Amino acid sequence: MAERESDRSVSQTVRAQLSLRDLxxxxDLRPGERISELQAVETTGASRTPVRMALVRLEEEGLLEAIPSGGFMVKTFSERDVIDSIELRGTLEGLAARFAAERGASSRDLEPLKRCLDEIDGVVRQDPISVDAFSSYVALNARLHAMLTELSRSPPLIRQVDRASALPFASPSGFVMTQSTLPDARDTLMIAQDQHRVVIDAIENREGARAEAIMREHARVAARNLRLVLQKKTHFDLLPGLALIRMAGE
Amino acid sequence: MAERESDRSVSQTVRAQLSLRDLxxxxDLRPGERISELQAVETTGASRTPVRMALVRLEEEGLLEAIPSGGFMVKTFSERDVIDSIELRGTLEGLAARFAAERGASSRDLEPLKRCLDEIDGVVRQDPISVDAFSSYVALNARLHAMLTELSRSPPLIRQVDRASALPFASPSGFVMTQSTLPDARDTLMIAQDQHRVVIDAIENREGARAEAIMREHARVAARNLRLVLQKKTHFDLLPGLALIRMAGE
DNA sequence: TGGACACTACATGTATACAATATCCGGCAA
DNA sequence: TTGCCGGATATTGTATACATGTAGTGTCCA
Known part of the structure; x- marks a missing residue:
């Protein structure tokens, strides 16, 4: 992986973390494989201290698992693990939406979300949707989800949602790119966008239970896509991290 | 704090982490205060490398906050933060209970929980409840909650529940000791224990929604106790970590 | 007298040397 | 042939020296 110019300015620890995460x-690093520090030192170019730091952070992130006797290995995930992670993220986002509704969000607070909503409408309106448009959707979707979580105004909750979304296949935008090749891709996006609209409406009207339920169901769209992708066993390249999923028989 | 004998066998990193966590x-380390590595090296006895390791882990644990320019400071929590953390923990435990109910738990699985339930009954039956009995309750309660979470059979969820319970004031047994001095202490324990019984019954009968709702409500008992404790501004010594809570006016 | 700049001191980020320990392989004995 | 023991090797855990950047303080100039 080519070193980006911006990497120069940040710390070795961060650079090592990014580099190892990509790997x-x-x-490139197989699930279950032990990560040798020395080997990581060679590939990242940093020395052992920042590499170790990066390994600890990647463990907390959920990508690595500590080996009892020392060191780390790449974590493997079952299909069930992934589905549970998505459900978990949806539950936390649901809680955030409920908090937002119960605590009230002014029209000033909601304005940027509605603008984001409109932008997504612009993307989804085209038929068929171009690959570039899918990319735009991913970015806008991520922004909308981040803003919805922020609306809870609960730092502890925001923190946990971020952690739950750290795994790429559990993140709100994880499976968007993978579904871009599916025949009913646009329909799925329309449905998801409708859920966006409904949850904001619910928050505006202080309907906590409704907002929570919708966000939970919204996450399950991703779970559905996961199943489709795993069935087809294709487009694995569109979502980094899919390589970590161990299928039932393996 | 006296060093325990068992500390000898574990790594310097863990020792430093325990030591700093206690502090x-x-x-002893004031909220908002910057933690100097050198100072930490002196107090813990370990060298800088394991100390830094411990600091990173304590940040992930939620006790420390990274300073943009480098280093860490002790995190401060508002009353709202604490209440949200409890609600968060309850929500996750609720999800675990729902999973347990939906996925089914055999009577073999439930047997140890019921035994634990009986043991708690034995503790709660006495009137008044001794301080020792409160301690027993804390241990049994922690065990029961751990077993309930395990019943979800979802490693990602178990992981998140553990993280959410890491903050002492968010943990299931956090406020039990603080309420030991309250006049209606026994009644509260009885109510909590009844919720334990109900949630296990719900899981046994595969009533997912009921199990989830009860676990959420169960956590709110802790939130009530928090408010009582903060009102009285007493018994701060009974729950380590209460020193991190910054009251509204401060 | 106030502000800005420079210098100093210190704290953190990084690299590396050293120590302890786990793992692996080979040989020996049952 | 299999199991166990022991040593060699490699890997991680720890300590410390060095580099770099930040913050604080004092002085000088306007």
Whole structure:
């Protein structure tokens, strides 16, 4: 992976973390494989201290698992693990939406979300949707989800949602790119966008239970896409991290 | 704090982490205060490398906050933060209970929980309840909650519940000791224990929604106790970590 | 007298040397 | 042939020296 110019300015620890994360998510480091510090030192260019730091952070992130006797290995996930992670993220986002509704969000607070909503409408309106448009959707979707979580105004909750979304296949935008090749891709996006609209409406009207339920169901769209992708066993390249999923028989 | 004999066998990193955690929770290190590595090296006896390791882990644990320019400071929590953390923990435990109910738990699985339930009954039956009995309750309660979470059979969820319970004031047994001095202490324990019984019954009968709702409500008992404790501004010593809570006016 | 700049001191980020320990392989004995 | 023991090797855990950047303080100039 080519070193980006911006990497120069940041710390070795961060650089090592980014570099190792890429290696793990791309599947270059196999699931279950032990990560040798010395080897990581060679590939990242940093010395052992920042590499160790990066390994600890990647463990907390959920990508690595500590080996009892020392060191780390790449974590493997079952299909069930992934589905549970998505459900978990949806539950936390649901809680955030409920908090937002119960605590009230002024029209000033909601204005940027509605603008984001409109932008997504612009993307989804085209038929068929171009690959570029899918990319735009991913970015806008991520922004909308981040803003919805922020609306809870609960730092502890925001923190946990971020952690739950750290795994790429559990993140709100994880499976968007993978579904871009599916025949009913646009329909799915329309449905998801409708859920966006409904949850904001619910928050505006202080309907906590409704907002929570919708966000939970919204996450399950991703779970559905996961199943489709795993069935087809294709487009694995569109979502980094899919290499970490161990299928039932393996 | 006296070093325990068992500390000898574990790594310097873990030793430093335990030592620093105690220092933070006891309030010896003030909220907002920057933690100097050198100072930490002196107090813990370990060298800088394991100390830094411990600091990173304590940040992930939620006790420390990274300073943009480098280093860490002790995190401060508002009353709202604490209440949200409890609600968060309850929500996750609720999800675990729902999973347990939906996925089914055999009577073999439930047997140890019921035994634990009986043991708690034995503790709660006495009137008045001794301080020792409160301690027993804390241990049994922690075990029961751990077993309930395990019943979800979802490693990602178990992981998140553990993280959410890491903050002492968010943990299931956090406020039990603080309420030991309250006049209606026994009644509260009885109510909590009844919720334990109900949630296990719900899981047994595969009533997912009911199990989830009860676990959420169960956590709110802790939130009530928090408010009582903060009102009285007493018994701060009974729950380490209470020193981290900054009251509204401060 | 106030502000800005420079210098100093100190704290953190990084690299590396050293120590302890786990793992692996080979040989020996049952 | 299999299991166990022991040593060699490699890997991680720890300590410390060095580099770099930040913050604080004092002085000088306007």
């Amino acid at each position: 793990i998510l791309s599947g | 933070i929770l006891s309030g």
